[in-house]
Amino acid sequence: MTWTKLDKFCLVAAIAALLALIFPLAGVDGDTGKQVAFVGDIPGFAVAMALCVIAGSAFTWLGVGSVTAGMVILAIAVFGCWQAISVLYDYGVAGYAGPGFWLFIVSLWAFVWRGIDVIANFHSLDRTKQHLANFVVPVAFGVWLLFVWEVVVSGFGVPQVLLPPPSMIGERFVNSTDILAADFHQTFVKAVLSGYVMGCGSAFIVAIAVDRVPFLKRGLLPLGNMVSALPIIGVAPIMVMWFGFDWQSKAAVIVIMTFFPMLVNTVTGLNAAGKLEKDLMATYASGYWSTLFRLRLPAAMPFVFNALKINSTLALIGAIVAEFFGTPIVGMGFRISTEVGRMNIDMVWAEIALAALAGTAFYGAVAYIERKATSWHPSFRVRRH
Amino acid sequence: MTLKQVVNNVAEMPASKKAVVDIKKLSLTFQTADGPVYALSDVDLTIEEGDFVSFIGPSGCGKTTLLRVIADLEQATGGEISINGVTPHEAREKRAYGYVFQAPALLPWRSIERNVTLPLEIMEISKEERVKRAQEALKLVELNGFEKKFPWQLSGGMQQRASIARALSFDADLLLMDEPFGALDEIVRDHLNEQLLKLWARTNKTVAFVTHSIPEAVYLSSKIVVMSPRPGRIIDVIETDFPKDRTLDIRETPEFLEIAHRVREGLRAGHSNDE
Numbered sequence: 001m002t003w004t005k006l007d008k009f010c011l012v013a014a015i016a017a018l019l020a021l022i023f024p025l026a027g028v029d030g031d032t033g034k035q036v037a038f039v040g041d042i043p044g045f046a047v048a049m050a051l052c053v054i055a056g057s058a059f060t061w062l063g064v065g066s067v068t069a070g071m072v073i074l075a076i077a078v079f080g081c082w083q084a085i086s087v088l089y090d091y092g093v094a095g096y097a098g099p100g101f102w103l104f105i106v107s108l109w110a111f112v113w114r115g116i117d118v119i120a121n122f123h124s125l126d127r128t129k130q131h132l133a134n135f136v137v138p139v140a141f142g143v144w145l146l147f148v149w150e151v152v153v154s155g156f157g158v159p160q161v162l163l164p165p166p167s168m169i170g171e172r173f174v175n176s177t178d179i180l181a182a183d184f185h186q187t188f189v190k191a192v193l194s195g196y197v198m199g200c201g202s203a204f205i206v207a208i209a210v211d212r213v214p215f216l217k218r219g220l221l222p223l224g225n226m227v228s229a230l231p232i233i234g235v236a237p238i239m240v241m242w243f244g245f246d247w248q249s250k251a252a253v254i255v256i257m258t259f260f261p262m263l264v265n266t267v268t269g270l271n272a273a274g275k276l277e278k279d280l281m282a283t284y285a286s287g288y289w290s291t292l293f294r295l296r297l298p299a300a301m302p303f304v305f306n307a308l309k310i311n312s313t314l315a316l317i318g319a320i321v322a323e324f325f326g327t328p329i330v331g332m333g334f335r336i337s338t339e340v341g342r343m344n345i346d347m348v349w350a351e352i353a354l355a356a357l358a359g360t361a362f363y364g365a366v367a368y369i370e371r372k373a374t375s376w377h378p379s380f381r382v383r384r385h
Numbered sequence: 386m387t388l389k390q391v392v393n394n395v396a397e398m399p400a401s402k403k404a405v406v407d408i409k410k411l412s413l414t415f416q417t418a419d420g421p422v423y424a425l426s427d428v429d430l431t432i433e434e435g436d437f438v439s440f441i442g443p444s445g446c447g448k449t450t451l452l453r454v455i456a457d458l459e460q461a462t463g464g465e466i467s468i469n470g471v472t473p474h475e476a477r478e479k480r481a482y483g484y485v486f487q488a489p490a491l492l493p494w495r496s497i498e499r500n501v502t503l504p505l506e507i508m509e510i511s512k513e514e515r516v517k518r519a520q521e522a523l524k525l526v527e528l529n530g531f532e533k534k535f536p537w538q539l540s541g542g543m544q545q546r547a548s549i550a551r552a553l554s555f556d557a558d559l560l561l562m563d564e565p566f567g568a569l570d571e572i573v574r575d576h577l578n579e580q581l582l583k584l585w586a587r588t589n590k591t592v593a594f595v596t597h598s599i600p601e602a603v604y605l606s607s608k609i610v611v612m613s614p615r616p617g618r619i620i621d622v623i624e625t626d627f628p629k630d631r632t633l634d635i636r637e638t639p640e641f642l643e644i645a646h647r648v649r650e651g652l653r654a655g656h657s658n659d660e
């Protein structure tokens with residue numbers, strides 16, 4: 001067998017795991033002057049390392065050809081990750097991780113990379129299997145990133161004020177669901193949703209009006225670009241003065257942020273229908289409204305959804321930032337600014353996680369509706385062939 | 386002329402002599418940045434009810450422009466044109482046109498059936514009636530069974546047939562077809578030509594048909610209009626008298642070849658004028 005046929009990722013995994021057995025697992029405790037832990041004292045960890053060496057060398061020769069092999073590799077990696085976490089927290093290596101430990105993480109990294117790679121390249125005509133593969137890849141990747149974050153932060157003993165490990169954030173998240181729920185309700189349900197609906201809805205209607213008046217089309221769009229360049233930092237306090245501390249002022253900020261992306265996109269979209277199609281409607285003596293609803297609005301939908309997606313992220317950012325400038329004592333932005341002041345960084349991160357979840361779900365929902373509503377569009381339909 | 390013949394002629398008069406399109410001294414000049422483009426000049430033409438008129442001529446001679454003027458998509462800059470005795474604009478408001486463009490122009494978000502019912506929807510015809518007429522129109526172009534498909538799931542030829550079905554779904558006085566089969570291969574084209582002829586024979590529609598192909602023009606038409614470019618004008622109008630139920634076999638007859646020859650001569654003359 002030639003050198004090129006060897007599976008290089010598995011080779012790296014095997015070598016790194018072998019070296020991990022040789023190098024010291026943990027550093028020296030400053031007080032006692034002794035090494036914190038030895039591989040020999042931790043059977044689970046020793047087994048994981050040995051497994052990595054054996055599986056690494058085996059797959060270096062065999063190659064990782066099938067999804068099953070990829071799953072085996074991932075299973076070994078999962079076991080290794082579990083042992084690494086256990087070493088950190090149960091055997092006091094946290095803050096004292098040595099070269100042996102990091103080499104083991106490198107070995108796991110090579111395995112995970114190879115395993116995800118194999119599954120990502122999986123193609124099947126069986127839809128459920130394909131969906132499963134499409135689901136496993138991002139999840140496995142995300143979990144791996146969280147693991148690396150956890151291990152690096154606690155392995156090096158990074159101070160929690162700088163960056164808490166995800167386990168701590170998760171714990172905080174689970175233990176403060178009632179606060180988070182109240183903040184979510186205030187910021188997302190009240191401010192974001194209403195601001196988003198008002199901003200996008202009014203811009204949509206104005207776009208249709210603007211489209212009928214040529215001088216507005218010319219005059220309003222440059223103005224629109226100027227307004228969308230306004231910094232929310234400047235606008236937010238003014239909105240708070242105008243509309244008070246509660247969600248209304250946040251909704252107003254969101255309306256300002258979302259209005260022009262929607263306006264510009266809708267006006268562009270209304271001109272997206274082809275000349276041929278417009279001529280076709282003309283030969284049927286189709287009136288303005290009939291052509292609008294039957295041709296121009298459907299043709300504009302991809303543009304409209306583009307704006308809806310952009311705005312779904314803008315709206316959340318706008319609401320959170322606007323809350324920094326005055327709010328009742330609830331809300332995601334409010335919580336972030338006060339908990340930072342109290343050095344409760346884990347709570348800040350829990351809010352960030354909540355914002356990420358809400359933002360992703362919101363964007364995902366809009367993208368899903370887009371898929372259903374504009375399934376005719378080439379960017380979606382090519383995937384079906 | 387015997388008395389019998391005269392009586393016959395008189396009896397036929399109202400049926401065959403009603404002019405659907407009447408064009409006198411029509412001209413159209415496009416004002417462009419590089420100066421005027423004389424797309425049409427001095428066009429005189431009558432299309433009678435039940436006629437199948439083919440327009441043939443080199444690229445850029447104004448065939449599309451003429452069809453667009455008839456359909457009120459373009460305004461003539463000189464001369465007169467009337468459709469069924471009224472202006473093109475009024476005729477358009479009365480939904481007199483079924484226009485088949487060079488490209489299918491199907492709306493991608495509508496199924497084939499809903500594309501075909503589009504004009505009926507605009508004309509506010511009831512739902513059951515729409516579906517019924519779409520069925521009939523799709524049967525005429527042999528697309529029944531494809532109602533629920535979307536345009537991109539059909540081949541180019543099928544899409545063009547769907548667009549013909551759309552033009553047939555409402556009872557337009559005048560069917561305008563701008564190189565509908567231009568992008569299709571010979572065999573599909575022959576087949577669609579046959580179907581179109583059958584359809585014409587059955588429905589007795591008035592058709593204005595643009596083509597680049599001499600055999601296609603001769604095979605389909607009751608009247609062939611030969612055009613020449615710069616400025617676009619009519620140089621010959623040839624009447625044919627093949628029966629309406631003609632078959633592809635007539636293409637081997639001497640009569641057919643003679644007409645084809647005359648068309649070719651006309652085109653050649655138009656070209657030499659141009660130089």
Ligand SMILES: Nc1ncnc2c1ncn2[C@@H]1O[C@H](COP(=O)(O)OP(=O)(O)OP(=O)(O)O)[C@@H](O)[C@H]1O
Pocket residue numbers: 415416417422423424443444445446447448449450451617
């Ligand atoms: N909107 C327009 N503005 C300016 N010039 C135009 C316009 N439409 C057509 N023309 C010009 O008018 C002339 C006739 O065009 P037309 O499209 O009618 O030709 P055609 O006979 O249909 O050609 P083809 O067989 O290639 O389709 C061409 O010289 C073209 O450049």
Ligand SMILES: [Mg+2]
Pocket residue numbers: 448449450563
């Ligand atoms: Mg043309």
